[in-house]
Amino acid sequence: MRDGIVTGEGVVVDARPAAFLTRGLALLIDLVALTVVVVALAWALSGLALPAGYESPLIIAALVTVAVVVPTTIEALSRGLSLGKLALGIRVVRVDGGPITARHAFIRALVAVGETYLTAGSLALIVSLLNEKGRRLGDLLAGTYVVRDRGRSTVDVTLVMPPHLAAWARTADMRRLPDGLALAARQMLSRADRLAPAARERLGRSLAAEAEQFVAPGPPPGTHPETFLMAVLTERREREWASGQRARETALEQATMIHRLPYGVPDPS
Known part of the structure; x- marks a missing residue:
């Protein structure tokens, strides 16, 4: 559990x-x-x-x-x-x-x-x-x-792309991970040092197996489950950030076009 x-x-x-x-x-x-x-x-x-x-x-x-x-x-x-x-x-x-x-x-x-x-x-x-x-x-x-309910703590883990998985992560097809799975993986990484070794290995393998269903192709053979999860979460964050940036730029362009005067009339501003 x-x-x-x-x-x-x-x-x-x-x-x-x-x-x-x-x-x-x-x-x-x-x-x-x-x-x-x-x-x-x-x-x-x-x-x-x-x-x-x-x-x-x-x-x-x-x-x-x-x-x-x-x-x-x-x-x-x-x-x-x-x-x-x-x-x-x-x-x-x-x-x-x-x-x-x-x-x-x-x-x-x-x-x-x-x-x-x-x-x-x-x-x-x-x-x-x-x-x-x-x-x-x-x-x-x-x-x-x-x-x-008292003593709740937020997840505090720094997401860093493992260097040897960077090329694979950039080209991998990563369907959107369920939010619950992504947060559970991030939680596990943040608490890994405080888990018993057997529980840490079991939970890491379980979460990695769940996450791998949303990633194609899978990670290189021999990739450690925690390293795989770190790469997936980092790439997910980067892609969501880039998607958000594109959405903001598109919204700004559309707002500019809406306020632009029609028929080539010069804007006095």
Whole structure:
């Protein structure tokens, strides 16, 4: 398993699952906050003169709002945060590392009614202890899990073309690498010195094999996987920069033509 998550902004964050104790404390903070909301709603409703028979539906609606609607709205708008998670530095993400949506937040909140509130958290505890990433039942159904959000670090690796691969890289047909694959390769290169030798070799070979599917012809025989990845990422960066320069020049030329006076009329400027 790769030891990182790449966000849509190209930031690599720590993918280690949050500890069970941390998630429990975050849940406790959220429950205290929800309790305050419940007390406030109860106080507000007690001052209303409601017709007979309206009390029960109103109470049910208030409980659904507090237990499902409020957590769903908060997690969806904050992309995986809540008051407790913010305080403890954790966040809910999709299993692929992307931000959750309202659908993910709704499933988590709905399932939490049964596995957390109605069972006093016992079902969530059992499922989390049996899961590698500590995912509760709501996470399994929603396709999410909770990760540590503090201490995130950006990828910091200098891309330099290996001299003996420069000629090959200039002429190779490199279809656009998926952004996730390119960022995973860059992440691996930045952390290579901190990886165990066996894990480093295994991850390097795996990423190189994936990247080679987008490169033709392949690298010269005997090319080290990390050297190949460095060459591909460097050439990719150079080609994207050149493409961006051409696009800016074309836009400038078109803007000049649009503002030019027609029919050969001299421009007084």
